[in-house]
Amino acid sequence: MEKRQLGNSDLRVSKIGLGCMSIGTEVNTAQKIIETALEAGINYFDTADLYDRGMNEEIVGNTLSSRREDVIIATKVGNRWNEHKDGWSWDPSKTYIKEAVKDSLRRLKTEYIDLYQLHGGTIDDPIDETIEAFEELKEEGFIRYYGISSIRPNVIRKYVKDSSIISNMMQYSLLDRRPEGVMPLLEKNNISVVTRGSVARGILSDKTLEAIDTDDFKIKAYLDYSSEEIKELIESIKAKLFPHSRSLNEVALQFNLAHKSVASVVTGASSVEQLLDNVRAVNSPSLTREELGYLEMITKENNYTEHI
Template sequence: MDKRQLGRSELFVSKMGLGCMSLGKEESRAKSLIDEAIELGINYFDTADLYDFGLNEEFIGRAIQNRRQELILATKAGNRWEEGKDGWTWDPSKSHIHKAVKDSLRRLGTDYIDLYQLHGGTIEDPIDETIEAFEELKKDGLIREYGISSIRPNVIKEYLEKSSIVSIMMQYSLADRRPEEWFPLVEEHGVRVIARGPLAKGILSERGLDQAGDRIKEKGYMNYSFEELAELRDSIKNAAPGHSYTEAALQYCLASPAVAAVIPGASKIAQLQQNAEAVNAEPLNEGEIALLQQISKAGQYEQHRV
């Protein structure tokens, strides 16, 4: 599988990573998904300390312990929680990030994290202090690079201007094209986007709308009604007739030079294989991309702009 550079860093990630949130709580099943991902050429695994309150990191750490050097391991911090207690609070302080990284390193069974990400963020955060924490971790060799996971334009602009982030994780798909407004600024700063949710909860996959959840059937997705989602799928098939839904969705995201990788989740090996096949398929041509942009809504973030 082709690899792409994260910003101007030395990190080269497979153009599809594995979003590990959907690995589940059964370790043997999680390990089989990780093993298959590696077999498919995926070198980029994305988790967070909050996923199953650390259990996800533990599963990944044990699954990759003999192959650590070959992989790009990403995790996140900022959500503070305590063992045995439900819920969490937001804490982007330096003291918490320094503690969180040590806890993640222990659970992952490694002495460094390739990409450490702030798991959210608001404009009210002590952003300078947060950046300082990440820079210190980088200087100490505990992390190689850092990034943020955010869809808030005002937060993104602050980090682009003040920090040395190499990546921004954003929800991005044909059904949620809001990030595109900010791609030129992201590229200008030499940063790259990691696209989460590229299949829009399965709406843009082969699974079909009949298997969508009740909430989507009642309220639609983003600024699409359920009926509009059906129309979108029909239009996608007409705009890119030589591609499956999954191929069209993933190849659309990957067509942007701002995007380094897509990270669809997968809870079954068949899903993982289908997604990998889709990212290795023939890229969309310029005409197909233009048509897909015509038949989908561009959209803009309405909040957190200043």
């Protein structure tokens, strides 16, 4: 499995990471998915304190504890559960971040977190205070590096300017090319992009491809694409690229990986079979220049219209 450098750090992450949110709470199934990922060469595991009220971190920690030196664990902070655990609020304060990291470390059964990420954020946050919290956690040895998980250009520019983030997690796919607007800034500052949502809620999957010619095919609109536009797009991709034995899942993931600023594409998996299909897709041949150019030509160059 190819490993790519994450920003200007000494972390080298597998070009596909396991998004642990979807592994579920059935422990045996979840552990099997993580163990299969390890066997496939995945070393990058992304979770968050929000997922399953912390249970996701516990499962990840229990499963990876014996392989700690071989893996890169990323988790997130900022969404604070209320007392009854039936809802949460946004809290990017220094006090909360420095309190929450200790709970994550305990659940993950580790003395340090490789990549600690702010799980969202707005320009109205006390950003200087948030950055101070992350910097102190680095100095104290609780985290090795930090990043953000944000699609807001104004927030991204602030962190690029005033912090030492090494990565930014962003939703990115053939149907959502908005991150391309900030990729040059991130690349210029040696900050990696980690992508999520590469199959656009399952729209860009082989199941969609199989169903597209059936009478009961239905697909919902997505961002600024109508259902008919999505159908036409998938049909166009099928006609142009699939004579070369590419699957739609492969095209979707390889589109992410074709961009220099992308270090890893983080995909979820609720079964071993789904995980192995994603691994096959990222281990397939890279898109040719012609294929990439065609995909860029037939898809929309979406732009962020808010938080700019």
